[in-house]
Amino acid sequence: MTKDTATRLIHTRGRRLAQKTVNPPIERASTLLFDTSSDLYGAKPGYGRMGLAVHRELEDALCVLENATFAKLTSNGLQACALAIGSQVKAGDHILFTDSAYGPTARYLDRRLEKMGVEATRFDPRCGATISNLIKPNTRVIYLESPGSLTFEISDTPAIVDVAQQRGIRTILDNTWGAGILHKPLDLGVDISVQALTKYAVGHADVFGGAVMSRDKRVAQEIIDCGDDWGISLGPDDAYTALRGLRSLKTRMDAHEAAGLRIANWLSERPEVSQVLHPALEQHPDHVIWKRDFTGSNGLFSVILNAVSPEGLKRFFDALELFSMGFSWGGFESLIIPCDPQLKRSKGHWIDQKVGPLLRIHVGLETVDDLIADLRAGFEAMGE
Numbered sequence: 555m556t557k558d559t560a561t562r563l564i565h566t567r568g569r570r571l572a573q574k575t576v577n578p579p580i581e582r583a584s585t586l587l588f589d590t591s592s593d594l595y596g597a598k599p600g601y602g603r604m605g606l607a608v609h610r611e612l613e614d615a616l617c618v619l620e621n622a623t624f625a626k627l628t629s630n631g632l633q634a635c636a637l638a639i640g641s642q643v644k645a646g647d648h649i650l651f652t653d654s655a656y657g658p659t660a661r662y663l664d665r666r667l668e669k670m671g672v673e674a675t676r677f678d679p680r681c682g683a684t685i686s687n688l689i690k691p692n693t694r695v696i697y698l699e700s701p702g703s704l705t706f707e708i709s710d711t712p713a714i715v716d717v718a719q720q721r722g723i724r725t726i727l728d729n730t731w732g733a734g735i736l737h738k739p740l741d742l743g744v745d746i747s748v749q750a751l752t753k754y755a756v757g758h759a760d761v762f763g764g765a766v767m768s769r770d771k772r773v774a775q776e777i778i779d780c781g782d783d784w785g786i787s788l789g790p791d792d793a794y795t796a797l798r799g800l801r802s803l804k805t806r807m808d809a810h811e812a813a814g815l816r817i818a819n820w821l822s823e824r825p826e827v828s829q830v831l832h833p834a835l836e837q838h839p840d841h842v843i844w845k846r847d848f849t850g851s852n853g854l855f856s857v858i859l860n861a862v863s864p865e866g867l868k869r870f871f872d873a874l875e876l877f878s879m880g881f882s883w884g885g886f887e888s889l890i891i892p893c894d895p896q897l898k899r900s901k902g903h904w905i906d907q908k909v910g911p912l913l914r915i916h917v918g919l920e921t922v923d924d925l926i927a928d929l930r931a932g933f934e935a936m937g938e
């Protein structure tokens with residue numbers, strides 16, 4: 555039977571390549587085809603949302619990175635945080651979460667979970683074992699992020715895990731800063747590690763992705779079920795890009811670390827700077843815990859300036875040529891943002907004592923001397 559062009563366009567399928575390639579194929583597929591009706595049901599994967607070759611390879615790489623046995627991919631980091639938490643709680647439960655959680659995660663905990671009948675309470679990121687004082691009979695989850703967003707507190711994760719395990723409470727840790735290279739929460743007994751792949755894994759500021767990792771079979775099934783119920787998936791092109799990013803993660807991280815340390819040390823000598831919030835610096839209040847539980851640092855940290863006028867601060871930002879202003883981090887480029895508008899902490903948080911504005915800095919892969927010259931020019935303009 556001769557078929558019309560429109561029909562033939564729909565049924566044209568090229569030869570599939572069978573050669574071995576270094577990288578997995580990107581299969582752009584919602585529909586998967588089966589030869590017989592009996593193959594249709596029960597096939598895994600039976601539908602593109604479950605992921606294909608590139609997703610399996612990314613999941614395997616993430617398991618290597620985090621010493622996990624299971625990884626679930628999500629379309630961005632916030633969704634990974636929401637999935638990890640949502641998979642563990644039901645109406646009537648209570649969750650404890652760090653006061654320094656990434657803002658939108660804290661908003662999800664405060665706003666969305668409340669609507670779902672789950673009570674969420676903040677804890678001091680430096681509380682350690684005294685978290686036991688906050689536990690209620692219905693506490694199901696302790697949610698950590700270490701270092702904390704913007705303020706870089708390092709939690710005493712083993713002490714908190716110890717308390718949680720004694721009470722049958724699950725622990726989740728946002729490991730985006732550690733990226734699996736610098737920190738392995740599952741090795742410390744944490745039940746679920748979460749990453750925004752958008753940051754260092756992808757590394758080029760061009761793609762969103764997230765992942766939820768565990769090595770506990772029951773936890774993994776809870777994450778799978780919740781992910782299925784919420785319809786969570788990651789597109790194949792984005793999975794491919796994240797996987798490509800992982801190949802060079804260690805090398806990029808080493809470069810971010812070296813440049814970040816040089817700039818953090820330089821900043822700590824500047825008269826305009828009151829405090830550098832970088833856990834690898836000896837003067838950081840949690841340096842000892844960081845040294846025990848992390849294997850290195852990266853390019854992301856904050857500084858608290860001495861008191862400065864709004865005009866002086868504006869002149870500083872206007873003078874910068876290499877440090878651009880923009881949310882996010884982990885890419886090849888250097889970024890700087892004033893953080894005070896997004897510093898939403900409980901009353902009595904140590905940050906209430908700060909003298910001047912808090913700036914978060916991401917040190918990219920540019921030549922460090924150029925970056926230092928850029929910041930110097932900013933400080934000179936600030937003082938004019």
Ligand SMILES: Cc1ncc(COP(=O)(O)O)c(C=O)c1O
Binds near residue numbers: 763
């Ligand atoms: C610590 C942390 N977790 C999660 C996220 C969310 O990641 P995404 O932007 O991919 O949703 C971010 C984003 O900045 C983050 O900094």
